[in-house]
Amino acid sequence: xxxxxxxxxxPPLALVLPAAAGLAxxxxxxxxxxxxxxWSTLGTRLVRPEVLDALRLSLVTAxxxxxxxxxxxxxxxxxxxxxxxxxxxxxxxxxxxxMVLPPVVGGVALLLAAGRRGFVGGPLExxxxxxxxxxxxxxxxAQTFVAMPFLVISVEGALRGADPxxxxxxxxxxxxxxxxxxxxxxxxxxxxxxxxxVLCWAxxxxxxxxxxxxxxxxxxxxxxxxxxxxxxxxxxxxxxxVLSLVMxxxxxxxxxxxxxxxxxxx
Amino acid sequence: MFKRSATTSAAVAALVAVASAGCxxxxxxxxxxxxxxxxxxxxxxxxxxxxxxxxxxxxxNPGTDVRFGFAGSSTLAQQITQGAPADxxxxxxPATxxxxxxxxxxxGDPVVFTTNRLVIAVPKDNPGGVRSVGDLADGDLRVVVCxxxxxxxxxxxxxxxxxxxxxxxxxxxxxxxxxxxxxxxxEADAGLVYRTDVKAAGGDVTGIxxxxxxxxxxxxxxxxxxxxxxxxxxxxxxxxxxxPQGEAVLGAAGFQAP
Numbered sequence: 001x002x003x004x005x006x007x008x009x010x011p012p013l014a015l016v017l018p019a020a021a022g023l024a025x026x027x028x029x030x031x032x033x034x035x036x037x038x039w040s041t042l043g044t045r046l047v048r049p050e051v052l053d054a055l056r057l058s059l060v061t062a063x064x065x066x067x068x069x070x071x072x073x074x075x076x077x078x079x080x081x082x083x084x085x086x087x088x089x090x091x092x093x094x095x096x097x098x099m100v101l102p103p104v105v106g107g108v109a110l111l112l113a114a115g116r117r118g119f120v121g122g123p124l125e126x127x128x129x130x131x132x133x134x135x136x137x138x139x140x141x142a143q144t145f146v147a148m149p150f151l152v153i154s155v156e157g158a159l160r161g162a163d164p165x166x167x168x169x170x171x172x173x174x175x176x177x178x179x180x181x182x183x184x185x186x187x188x189x190x191x192x193x194x195x196x197x198v199l200c201w202a203x204x205x206x207x208x209x210x211x212x213x214x215x216x217x218x219x220x221x222x223x224x225x226x227x228x229x230x231x232x233x234x235x236x237x238x239x240x241x242v243l244s245l246v247m248x249x250x251x252x253x254x255x256x257x258x259x260x261x262x263x264x265x266x
Numbered sequence: 267m268f269k270r271s272a273t274t275s276a277a278v279a280a281l282v283a284v285a286s287a288g289c290x291x292x293x294x295x296x297x298x299x300x301x302x303x304x305x306x307x308x309x310x311x312x313x314x315x316x317x318x319x320x321x322x323x324x325x326x327n328p329g330t331d332v333r334f335g336f337a338g339s340s341t342l343a344q345q346i347t348q349g350a351p352a353d354x355x356x357x358x359x360p361a362t363x364x365x366x367x368x369x370x371x372x373x374g375d376p377v378v379f380t381t382n383r384l385v386i387a388v389p390k391d392n393p394g395g396v397r398s399v400g401d402l403a404d405g406d407l408r409v410v411v412c413x414x415x416x417x418x419x420x421x422x423x424x425x426x427x428x429x430x431x432x433x434x435x436x437x438x439x440x441x442x443x444x445x446x447x448x449x450x451x452x453e454a455d456a457g458l459v460y461r462t463d464v465k466a467a468g469g470d471v472t473g474i475x476x477x478x479x480x481x482x483x484x485x486x487x488x489x490x491x492x493x494x495x496x497x498x499x500x501x502x503x504x505x506x507x508x509x510p511q512g513e514a515v516l517g518a519a520g521f522q523a524p
Contacts, residue, residue, distance in 0.1 A: 111451060111453065112451075115451060115452070115453050116451075116452055116453055117451065117452045117453075133448075133453045134408065134410075134436040134437050134453070134454075212439075212440060212444075215437075216410065216436065216437025216438075216439060216448065217413060217437055217438050217439060217440065218435065218436065218437050218438055219438075222437065230440065231413055231415055231440065233341070233344055234338065234340035234341060234344060234413075234415035234416065235340065235415045237344065
């Protein structure tokens with residue numbers, strides 16, 4: 001927002017009033033969390049083993065999921081942005097499906113594919129004895145499934161915005177495509193990768209539907225923070241508020257990190 | 267639609283309550299211009315029977331629309347105490363009903379209208395070779411139960427204690443239908459669900475009765491919610507459930523009279 005973008009004169013009420021209502025709608029619920037928070041017992045509630053277990057599991061799984069998203073998502077984004085192949089548009093659409101799919105549906109899909117009787121999970125179990133549902137690996141899988149599109153889209157956007165002539169120049173100087181990607185393209189789009197990774201991490205951290213459907217709920221094993229919040233609400237609303245506050249704090253921190261990224265990237 | 271994510275706070279619950287109360291005023295075209303909606307929150311294990319009774323109720327009261335919210339009893343109890351606009355609450359345990367009554371959200375005394383017992387559900391082909399409750403102690407078996415916060419989980423804990431069996435569950439699910447699903451799909455070798463759930467699953471799962479489940483018989487109380495938007499219809503619906511028609515439908519599904 002620079003002085004050039006602002007409109008002179010008084011803003012019309014017809015715009016200001018709905019804007020204020022919209023803002024209130026977005027700000028009030030988190031404010032409700034703060035108002036109802038049991039501040040006096042906050043410290044003791046936060047260090048409960050079950051809370052720490054869930055938090056640790058959430059942070060670890062979301063981080064592993066993000067690493068997987070980067071590992072597979074960046075090459076996928078590069079392929080979509082730089083390689084012309086038939087059906088590219090269809091592939092791009094398929095990549096974004098998990099983003100628009102309700103998470104629960106994602107969980108069902110994962111069960112049917114990677115479950116014990118799924119067409120991938122069945123052979124996995126009989127050949128290697130690997131089962132994914134009800135395991136921490138299942139949690140990571142569910143998170144990666146819902147989060148990867150965010151990374152692919154954000155990196156692909158960065159690649160399309162990056163000038164391909166740098167890569168071409170590197171090629172004329174004798175760099176192989178792999179070297180050019182590593183030494184030229186990747187540094188160019190690094191801010192985009194970082195922003196995508198943060199989004200990805202936040203999405204993985206907040207994952208509920210696919211996780212509870214595919215990985216189930218077991219403390220220390222598959223019970224991530226959102227699952228812990230959901231079940232705490234059943235018996236101990238105060239504990240649920242505390243857990244929600246932790247998630248809120250994490251979300252705000254992510255947002256702050258992203259802002260700096262965007263400012264740094266512009 | 268009643269499963270809101272846990273991060274929504276009381277403020278949102280209130281907002282939603284206001285918003286849906288507003289929606290309730292809207293006349294839905296039901297052909298005769300009636301369009302009143304009765305909202306019933308009921309335990310997940312009542313899904314099939316209450317859906318059937320709801321259809322009967324709509325037939326008997328033309329122009330009335332019965333809306334159901336099926337979920338774990340504790341979730342529903344939470345939502346009612348947070349002001350969700352329900353008319354009737356049917357819970358799978360007196361404990362969850364007590365939550366609502368203690369918050370002053372029950373009109374009058376809850377009535378126990380039916381009971382249910384736990385059985386061991388196994389997939390049709392019984393891959394774990396489960397024969398009795400003692401087999402559940404096997405560490406290699408993937409046993410799924412309800413989370414202890416929901417009635418079926420509390421009952422499972424009691425029944426297993428009575429049987430003297432220690433189980434390491436693979437997952438503690440959020441409601442009994444989620445346990446049934448995991449068994450149905452063959453993801454779990456065994457799960458503790460209600461008799462009625464095994465019946466509802468048709469031939470997909472096999473139920474194995476065990477004597478100790480008598481130690482954990484679940485009573486199902488029903489009550490009209492205080493400040494129910496439709497108190498008259500709520501009374502009629504409770505009469506239907508507690509009357510002969512309700513008993514017949516519940517009995518056919520495997521519930522037992524209180």
